[in-house]
Amino acid sequence: MTLQEIVAMFLYTLAHHQKNRSIGNLFLRSGETVSRQFNLCLRAILKLHEHLLHKPIAISDECEDERWQPFKFLGAVDGTYINVRVTSQERGKYRTRKGTIAMNVLGACAPNMEFIYVLPGWEGSAHDVRVFRNALSRPNGLRVPRGNYYLVDAGYTNCDGFLAPYRGQRYHLKEWTDKQPESAEEYFNMKHARLYMMGEEGSNRGRGKNKRFWTFEEDTVLIKYLHELSLDPKWKSESGFKSGYMNKLEEMIKYVLPNCGLKADPHIESRIKHWTEKYSAMAEMLSASGFGWDSDKKMLQVEKTVFDEWAKAHKKAKGLYGVPFPHYETLAEIYAKDKATGEVSESFVGAIDNMNVEIANQSMTIQSDEDDDANELVASLHNTSKTFGKIFEDINANLGTMANSWSKAEEREQKMDDEVNKVLEEVMKLDGVSPSESLEVATILMAE
Structure with missing residues (x-):
C-alpha cells in the first residue's frame, strides 16, 4: 500500500466521517487493513504536533494594529x-x-x-x-x-x-x-x-461569530411557540423538553418569519438559555420578602436600595430593575413547575431544630390523645353505670312483685292444705271407710 493511499484513507475518514466498512469498500481493502493503516497515520500526525502547532509569540511594541496595542498577549x-x-x-x-x-x-x-x-x-x-x-x-x-x-x-x-x-x-x-x-x-x-x-473564533465553539441581536418580534414568536410545545406531551414530559424540540421551534419560527435566518444551534439554544436565566433570577426575587410584581406594567416592584443589595449577591438579577419583563408570566407557565425551589432543603442545624419541633408536637399530640381517651373512658363508664342502675331498679321492682306473688300463693296453698286436713279428719270418723277412701272422698269434696 502506497503512502498516498494511506493518507487518502485517513483524510477521507476524518473529512466525511466514514466508517471502517465504507472506507474498505471504497478503497477495496479489508477492515483490518483500513484500521491498522489509519492508526499508523494517526500516530505519525501526532508526532508532528511540535511542527503543526503555532509557537506562542507575544504582541510586540512595534505592532501598528490598534486592536492588539492595549494588550501584549499570546492568545x-x-x-x-x-x-x-x-x-x-x-x-x-x-x-x-x-x-x-x-x-x-x-x-x-x-x-x-x-x-x-x-x-x-x-x-x-x-x-x-x-x-x-x-x-x-x-x-x-x-x-x-x-x-x-x-x-x-x-x-x-x-x-x-x-x-x-x-x-x-x-x-x-x-x-x-x-x-x-x-x-x-x-x-x-x-x-x-x-x-x-x-x-x-479559532475554536469550534463559535462564540462571537454567531452572536446576533434579537428583535422584540422574534422573542415574542419564540416564547409563544415554546409555550405551545410545553403544552404538547409529544414535546415536553415531566423531565423537560424532549430531544429535537429546538429544531421544531426553528421550523415554526421560519414559517412565521421566513427571512429571520434563526437556527436551532446556536441562535435558539442561546436565546432560550438567556430567557431561562432571566426568568430564574426574577422568580427567585419574587419569592423573597420585599419584592412584588406589577401585572399591568410587567415590571418588578421593589425599592432601589433593596434591589441593589440583592444584586450584590445575585449577579444574574442585574439589569432587571426598572425594565419591563413582558415574557415573565408566559415563561412561568413553561418553567415554574420545573424550577428548583429548595423548599425541602435544610442544614444539619436546621434538621435538628425541625426534628425537635416535630418531637415536641408529637409529644403534645400523644398527650392530647391520651387525655381524650381518658375522657371518653370516663364518659363511657358513666353512661354504663346509668344503664346498669336502671336495669337494677327494674330488677328490684320485678323481684318485689314476684315476692308478693309468691307470698300470696303460699298463703292460698296453706289455707287449702288446712281445709283438706279438716275434711279428711271428718271423713275418717265414718265407720267402714278406709284411709285411702277417706283421702279420695276429701279430694272430691275440695274440688267441688
Whole structure:
C-alpha cells in the first residue's frame, strides 16, 4: 500500500466521517487493513504536533494594529465541546450541561487563529476550570513564558499568566451597543471582550461569530411557540423538553418569519438559555420578602436600595430593575413547575431544630390523645353505670312483685292444705271407710 493511499484513507475518514466498512469498500481493502493503516497515520500526525502547532509569540511594541496595542498577549484560552460516540455505560460522564454527548477540549489560540495548545479527551461533564488545571499540571502541558499571558474569560481565575476581565462589570459585546464605558473597568472589559472574541473564533465553539441581536418580534414568536410545545406531551414530559424540540421551534419560527435566518444551534439554544436565566433570577426575587410584581406594567416592584443589595449577591438579577419583563408570566407557565425551589432543603442545624419541633408536637399530640381517651373512658363508664342502675331498679321492682306473688300463693296453698286436713279428719270418723277412701272422698269434696 502506497503512502498516498494511506493518507487518502485517513483524510477521507476524518473529512466525511466514514466508517471502517465504507472506507474498505471504497478503497477495496479489508477492515483490518483500513484500521491498522489509519492508526499508523494517526500516530505519525501526532508526532508532528511540535511542527503543526503555532509557537506562542507575544504582541510586540512595534505592532501598528490598534486592536492588539492595549494588550501584549499570546492568545486566548477556552474550552469547546466536540461530539463523540461512547458506550451507554459511559454516556453519563460525557453528557454536557446542555445534554449532548461530547468531550471537553481545551485550546489555546493565537491572534492569527492558529492553535498553540490542544488538550482533548476530557469528558463533557468536566468543568472548564478542571480541564484547565489539568493542562497546567501535565509534564508537557500548557506553558506560559515568563512575562507573558493569555486572555481568558470570567469563568477562569485571574492569575499570573492569565488575564481575565473584571467581574460584576459589563463585558459581552452586545452590552456595548449604543453605550459607552462609564468607568476604567468597563473600558478594560470592552477592549478585553473584542480581543477575546477574535482569538476564540479559532475554536469550534463559535462564540462571537454567531452572536446576533434579537428583535422584540422574534422573542415574542419564540416564547409563544415554546409555550405551545410545553403544552404538547409529544414535546415536553415531566423531565423537560424532549430531544429535537429546538429544531421544531426553528421550523415554526421560519414559517412565521421566513427571512429571520434563526437556527436551532446556536441562535435558539442561546436565546432560550438567556430567557431561562432571566426568568430564574426574577422568580427567585419574587419569592423573597420585599419584592412584588406589577401585572399591568410587567415590571418588578421593589425599592432601589433593596434591589441593589440583592444584586450584590445575585449577579444574574442585574439589569432587571426598572425594565419591563413582558415574557415573565408566559415563561412561568413553561418553567415554574420545573424550577428548583429548595423548599425541602435544610442544614444539619436546621434538621435538628425541625426534628425537635416535630418531637415536641408529637409529644403534645400523644398527650392530647391520651387525655381524650381518658375522657371518653370516663364518659363511657358513666353512661354504663346509668344503664346498669336502671336495669337494677327494674330488677328490684320485678323481684318485689314476684315476692308478693309468691307470698300470696303460699298463703292460698296453706289455707287449702288446712281445709283438706279438716275434711279428711271428718271423713275418717265414718265407720267402714278406709284411709285411702277417706283421702279420695276429701279430694272430691275440695274440688267441688
